[in-house]
Every structure is written in C-alpha cells, then in structure tokens.
Amino acid sequence: xxxxxxxxxxxxxxxxxxxxxxxxxxxxDGPTKEAVVSFVEKVTKKGSPDxxxxxxxxxxxxxxxxxxxxxxxxxxxxxxxxxxxxxAPQHPEWKTQEPFxxxxxxxxKKVMASGKEGLMKxxxxxxxxxxxxxxxxxxxDWLKTARHPKTNRPxxxxxxxxxxxxxxxxxxxxxxxxxxxxxxxxFMRVFAEQAYGIPPDQVVGSSxxxxxxxxxxxPVIIKLPEINLVDDKEGKPVGIHQYIGQRPIFAxxxxxxxxxxLEWTTAGEGPRFGLILHHTDAKREWAYDRDSHIxxxxxxxxDAGKRGWTVIDMQKDWNMVFPHEKx
Amino acid sequence: xxxxxxxxxxxxxxxxxxxxxxxxxxxxDGPTKEAVVSFVEKVTKKGSPDxxxxxxxxxxxxxxxxxxxxxxxxxxxxxxxxxxxxxAPQHPEWKTQEPFxxxxxxxxKKVMASGKEGLMKxxxxxxxxxxxxxxxxxxxDWLKTARHPKTNRPxxxxxxxxxxxxxxxxxxxxxxxxxxxxxxxxFMRVFAEQAYGIPPDQVVGSSxxxxxxxxxxxPVIIKLPEINLVDDKEGKPVGIHQYIGQRPIFAxxxxxxxxxxLEWTTAGEGPRFGLILHHTDAKREWAYDRDSHIxxxxxxxxDAGKRGWTVIDMQKDWNMVFPHEKx
Numbered sequence: 001x002x003x004x005x006x007x008x009x010x011x012x013x014x015x016x017x018x019x020x021x022x023x024x025x026x027x028x029d030g031p032t033k034e035a036v037v038s039f040v041e042k043v044t045k046k047g048s049p050d051x052x053x054x055x056x057x058x059x060x061x062x063x064x065x066x067x068x069x070x071x072x073x074x075x076x077x078x079x080x081x082x083x084x085x086x087x088a089p090q091h092p093e094w095k096t097q098e099p100f101x102x103x104x105x106x107x108x109k110k111v112m113a114s115g116k117e118g119l120m121k122x123x124x125x126x127x128x129x130x131x132x133x134x135x136x137x138x139x140x141d142w143l144k145t146a147r148h149p150k151t152n153r154p155x156x157x158x159x160x161x162x163x164x165x166x167x168x169x170x171x172x173x174x175x176x177x178x179x180x181x182x183x184x185x186x187f188m189r190v191f192a193e194q195a196y197g198i199p200p201d202q203v204v205g206s207s208x209x210x211x212x213x214x215x216x217x218x219p220v221i222i223k224l225p226e227i228n229l230v231d232d233k234e235g236k237p238v239g240i241h242q243y244i245g246q247r248p249i250f251a252x253x254x255x256x257x258x259x260x261x262l263e264w265t266t267a268g269e270g271p272r273f274g275l276i277l278h279h280t281d282a283k284r285e286w287a288y289d290r291d292s293h294i295x296x297x298x299x300x301x302x303d304a305g306k307r308g309w310t311v312i313d314m315q316k317d318w319n320m321v322f323p324h325e326k327x
Numbered sequence: 328x329x330x331x332x333x334x335x336x337x338x339x340x341x342x343x344x345x346x347x348x349x350x351x352x353x354x355x356d357g358p359t360k361e362a363v364v365s366f367v368e369k370v371t372k373k374g375s376p377d378x379x380x381x382x383x384x385x386x387x388x389x390x391x392x393x394x395x396x397x398x399x400x401x402x403x404x405x406x407x408x409x410x411x412x413x414x415a416p417q418h419p420e421w422k423t424q425e426p427f428x429x430x431x432x433x434x435x436k437k438v439m440a441s442g443k444e445g446l447m448k449x450x451x452x453x454x455x456x457x458x459x460x461x462x463x464x465x466x467x468d469w470l471k472t473a474r475h476p477k478t479n480r481p482x483x484x485x486x487x488x489x490x491x492x493x494x495x496x497x498x499x500x501x502x503x504x505x506x507x508x509x510x511x512x513x514f515m516r517v518f519a520e521q522a523y524g525i526p527p528d529q530v531v532g533s534s535x536x537x538x539x540x541x542x543x544x545x546p547v548i549i550k551l552p553e554i555n556l557v558d559d560k561e562g563k564p565v566g567i568h569q570y571i572g573q574r575p576i577f578a579x580x581x582x583x584x585x586x587x588x589l590e591w592t593t594a595g596e597g598p599r600f601g602l603i604l605h606h607t608d609a610k611r612e613w614a615y616d617r618d619s620h621i622x623x624x625x626x627x628x629x630d631a632g633k634r635g636w637t638v639i640d641m642q643k644d645w646n647m648v649f650p651h652e653k654x
Contacts, residue, residue, distance in 0.1 A: 055526055132568055176528070189572045199382055200572030201503070202528070212564040212587060219587075219594045221568045228569070237539040241459055241548045242555070243570060245516045245527030260539060260546075267546045 023169040026162040026320040033317065035310045036166065039273045043249065044173050050271045052249055054174040059250035060240060060261060061167070063181035063188055063205075065295040066254040066277055067196060068159040069148075071286045073108070073294060075155045076187050079142055081111070083126040091125075100125075124225035128208055132186060132221040139190040153324065156191045161325070162318045166252075167196055175250065180204045180239055182232035182257055186223070204243040206231045236261035249273065255295040262300070262309055274309035276300050281315040284325075350496040353489040353647040360644065362637045363493065366600045370576065371500050377598045379576055381501040386577035387567060387588060388494070390508035390515055390532075392622040393581040393604055394523060395486040396475075398613045400435070400621060402482045403514050406469055408438070410453040418452075427452075451552035455535055459513060459548040466517040480651065483518045488652070489645045493579075494523055502577065507531045507566055509559035509584055513550070531570040533558045563588035576600065582622040589627070589636055601636035603627050608642040611652075 027033040043052040064070040084094070084103045094100035099118035102110040111118065127135065143156055151158065167177050179188060179198055185205030192198045207228040210221050231239040237260050240248065251258070251265035254277040262274040278297065279288050289297040304311050314321070354360040369377040370384065391397040411421070411430045421427035426445035429437040438445065454462065470483055478485065494504050506515060506525055512532030519525045534555040537548050558566040564587050567575065578585070578592035581604040589601040605624065606615050616624040631638050641648065 055520065058528075176526075178528075185569070185572070193382065199503075201385075201505075201570065203572060207569060210565050210568055212561040212591065214590070219564065219591050221564060234539040237546065237548060238537050241537055242512070242534060243528065245512070245530060263541070264539065264546050 023172065024162065024165045026165055026318055028317055028319050030317060032310055032312050036273070036275070039250070039271065040169065040173050043271050052270065056246065056249060057170075057173070057175040058178065058244060058246060058248040059170050059175045060178045060180040060204075060244070060248045060252070060265070061163070062253040062255070062258045062261070063179050063183050063192075065279065066160075066181075066252060066258075067163050067179070068155070069285060070295050071288070072149065074183070075148075075158075076183055078146070078149075078155075079139065079187070080122050080126045081108070082142060082146060083138065084122060087125065120225075123208075127184065127186075128223045128225035130223060132210065132223060135186055135223055136190055139187055143191060151322075153322075156195050157324060158322065159195055160318075161320045161323045163252075164196065164323070167198070170250065171197070176202065178202045178204060178244060178248075180231065180236055180244075180251075180261060182206055182230070182235075184208075185231075204231060204239045206235075232257045234260050237264035240264065251275070252277070253300075254279065255297050256299050257295075259300050259303075262307070266307060266309065274304075274307065275312065276304055276309055277312045278314060280313050281318075281321065283315075284321045285314060287315075350499065351489065351492045353492055353645055355644055355646050357644060359637055359639050363600070363602070366577070366598065367497065367500050370598050379598065383573065383576060384497075384500070384502040385505065385571060385573055385575040386497050386502045387505045387507040387531075387571070387575045387579070387592070388490070389580040389582070389585045389588070390506050390510050390519075392606065393487075393508075393579060393585075394490050394506070395482070396612065397622050398615070399476065401510070402475075402485070403510055405473070405476075405482075406466065406514070407449050407453045408435070409469060409473060410465065411449060414452065447552075450535075454511065454513075455550045455552035457550060459537065459550060462513055462550055463517055466514055470518060478649075480649075483522050484651060485649065486522055487645075488647045488650045490579075491523065491650070494525070497577070498524070503529065505529045505531060505571060505575070507558065507563055507571075507578075507588060509533055509557070509562075511535075512558075531558060531566045533562075559584045561587050564591035567591065578602070579604070580627075581606065582624050583626050584622075586627055586630075589634070593634060593636065601631075601634065602639065603631055603636055604639045605641060607640050608645075608648065610642075611648045612641060614642075 024033055042048055042050040043057065045051055061067055064074055081103050084100055088094055088104055094104060099111050099114035099121060143154060146155060147153065148155055148158055170177055177198055179192060181188060183205050185203055185207045188205050189200040189203050192203050193200065209224040209226045209228045211224060212219065212221055229235060229239060236258065247268045248265045249271065250273045251262050252275040253261055266272040266274045279286055281287060288295065289301060351360055369375055370379040372378055388394055391401055408430050411427055415421055415431055421431060426438050426441035426448060470481060473482060474480065475482055475485055497504055504525055506519060508515060510532050512530055512534045515532050516527040516530050519530050520527065536551040536553045536555045538551060539546065539548055556562060556566060563585065574595045575592045576598065577600040578589050579602040580588055593599040593601045606613050608614060615622065616628060
C-alpha cells in the first residue's frame, strides 16, 4: 500500500510540475508575456465566448528581424553578395560591370546606391536561371560555412530563442504556424524546418516566376529572372490570401513592412492578436526603429496603442536573445 | 475473475477487429488496391530501405474528375454560368453582348465556341472585381442550392467515396494531403475542408491576381481580372514548387492535365507513386478518356505502363463511387 501511495504521489507531482512548467522561459514576467499567454488561453478554452476552433488558429510570423536577426543587412543580401564573389571567376566581365564591380571591390555602399535596378541584376545573377534544386543546394552549402560579420556565428544560429518558444507554445495549443516574410521563399525554405519547425509549405515569401521543363529526360523547375510576388507591406495580406487562404488570428512582425499584415489580421472578427518586436537591445542584439536603414519601425510604433497591438521591448521583455546564450 | 476475463477478451477482440479493419472498403481487392497499400506500407516501415520520413510524405490530388466528378462540364463553369444569370438584372447590356447573351439563352455550345476570350469575360464578371469574402460567400450560397443536372445532388456530394478513404488512409499514415488542381483555388477552398478534410492552405489551384486595400477603414482583398497562375499541365509542378515547396512522393490525377504532376513526382529519387483514375463506368458515373471534351486522358494511358503509374479502372476497382450509394 505504501508503494502504491508513493507512486500516486509521484504521478501527482509529475503532473503538477508539468502543468506549472513555463512554456516561455526566455520571456520575463510582465504585461507582454501576460498578454500573449492570456490570448492563447482564452482562444483555446472550450465554452469560452472567445474560443476559436483549431482549424482557424492561424499564426503568421515575419522572418527578418522577427525570427532571426537582420543587421547589419538582410542575410539574404549577404548570401547574394557572397554568391557574386563565388561566381566571379566565370564572369570576367563583372570586373567592369556595375553593380558587380562594386560587389567584388567590397564597396557595399555603392552596391546599395545602384538601387532597385542594380539589386535586380544581382538577384537575377544569384537567384535565377538555375534549377530550384541548384539554388537550394547553393543556399544549403552557404549556410554551412558563412558566418555573421559581427558574431561570427552561422546565420541560422542568429535566431531568437524567445520566438522559438513562442512558436512551440502556439503549436502545442493547436495553432498552425506560418512564416510570411519579404524574404525569398526558396531561400527560407532551406532552413525554416530545421531552425523553426516550420515545414516548406508553411513558408510564404517573395518569389520569382518559375517554369517546368524536361531537360535531357530529366524534369526540372527553372527559376526565372522575373518577380512573381513581393511579399512585403500590401503584398503580405495578398500572400496570406493566396498561400494560406484564410485570415490569421495572430500575427507577429517587427517593421512597417508588417503593418498591413497586422492590420489585416486584427481587423477580423473575434479575438485577434498583433505583436510587434521592438529592437531596443544594443548590447545583446541591436537597437533601431524609426530611422533604421533596415527594418524601419515608425508607423507601427505610432499606431500600436490605438490598434491594440502588443509591443515587445526586447531589452526588457526577453531574458535571453539567441540560443547560444544558454548557459 | 470471470468479469475480468471477459473484459480482456473483449479488448483483444476490439483490437483484432480494428487491426484487420479495411481502410479502403470501397476498393475491390486486386492489383490496384494492393499497389496502393504496399506502397504506403513500405514507406512507413521504419528500418525499411524504402522508409520515408513523415515530413517528406507529401501527396497531391487533382480535384476535377479525381476527387469529385467533372461531367457534363466542370462544376466551376456551371457556377460561373449560374452567376451570370443571377447578375443579369444588374447588366441589361448583356442581352446583346456575347458571350453573355448566349449564356442567358442557355446556348452552352455557343458559349464554349466563344473560346478563351469569351471565357475570360465570364471569369472576369463572376470571379473578379469583388472582395475575396464576397466571392467566398457567393460560392457558399451556390453550393447550398445548386444541383447537378444529371443526379440532382448538391455538387459537393458528387465526390468519390474511394478517394475520401484514400485521403484518410494516407493521413493516418503520416502523409500531408494537398489538392493541386486546374480549378480555381478560391473556389475549391470554400468546400475542400468539409468535403475532403483538406484545409485551405493545402489547396493549390489556378488563381487571379489580388490586391490589398483599405476601403472606408475596412481592409479588403480584391480579386483582379488578371490571371496569376494556371495550375494545369506544366503549371502543376510550378504550383507545387511555389506553394508546397517540395516534391510529392505520391500524386493522383485523371487527365493529361495531370501528366506533368505525375512525371515530376515519380521522377524523384526513392519510392514514388503515380495514380491515374480512368473513368470507365458509364453506369454509375461516366466513361470517357482519349476523345473527351473534358478531362481528356490520352498520353497518360499510353505512358502509364512504361512509367510505372497505377491506373484505377473505376468500374472494376471501385465497389462504390459516390457516398450516397451507401446503403
């Protein structure tokens, strides 16, 4: 009988521990964490007026500056510049052709000054006129060796630990989690499943047109040097409509490029949640907002209050930023 | 003790029954059913050289003539023609304007003769220049009242019972099931979840371009009268690449519009399955293939053997076609 009693006691303890385990340990206690948790609790509580059936629990996350860092420039741009350097021996003409000449000289400022036209040339050279499998394998190789210029870490380790916990927490509560990002969809799909647990079909992003053909008996998908979707600003609700096909109830972003996604999400009926990550941590990450050359957050900060969006203060709300800070 | 013995006996019986329960009862025993089952068994058997991890178990299904019927014409065309009739009072000019005049006179032959240009006009009038929500609500209303011209059944009951079982069987074995159809994605998403258990984000189809705007303070998605993707023939592998982001290991179709999807799927490395539904049942459904005005199956029949694709003979392989045949 004593044994049985001990066993029951042990089970009860295990259940109690598991129930009280914090699903968001990297989030400090406070109104931000509380807002997230109370939203999830109310939409999952059967019988509650705010209950949302599982098939409508759609959560969308921006990627750059929201799931992983975006400073000093978008990592995908670093990839493109690295590829230009790698491909240069096969393109001697690039030594005198802009914007390639500036890329090869390492003059990033002049590259950026080449504007949309210059960037389209770099995009076409590094992202198109190849099969989807070739592109995927190039990105995969790059991720294995490339290092972040400031931290010297692989780029897919520059992801936010609190966001990983939030993704897990939502999924454990019946949410389907999606990326909806201005970044390239084929680029993100290479690492999204391993980094975030988000499978390729739940990644929405900017894309190029593509065509299918059979080359020497082998079918291939060719990436074309022509924009298909710019999944940014007004393009985000369009991307959500076309790829996901229903309005999210939870949207998370960090810049004014996410404004329309949050607007579209939170304008729906019933309980909705808009979340903005404010980069306020110059020590552990970066501090930037209204005047940043990347990830500008201006209108979102002005309107968050009146729209009822929750703003994460990175410095205050997160006790850990990157997984490698774990002791 | 007798009670306990009976309880154990009952449990064992229940387990035995459940283990031997046929997951595909509407499929007759024979090589077709056997091919499907042995494929699923080998890719799900841990340690087998043909084992495929769950996150790669992607199965794609055409819709028209594959999950639901497509005779006498695509149901979405019937929807479009019904909408023209419903909208006619607001468009007195249609009485003399083709192809609308022929639609209103019920002269389907002349409507079809108006070709691509005529059909684009009907598509623009009935599928565009409205919000996505308006379109969705129109389709939903139509499905409630419209009836199939031959069977007098609601269109979303003209679905194939054996395919519902196959979808369930695949999902029970860790597959993620997708629709990849030439039909309109916004049209199919209205009924796909209820009819097939396939959520909106797992429906890939033809689409129009869309834009996002805020109208009188209310954000909306507007469907534009401009083609975004034709998800048919060469467009299917492109749709798969853009929306699903990885190559399926199982593809199911019924017409030459699915040829490239099966080609792309089965050209991948490792175990692959291509399935073609051959409409051979003039009594319970329809019999058509090489010369059909709709769902033409010609090249697929010629090449199935050499490509190792399994062909379903509807008459022979299915003991039930529609769910309403259930006793």
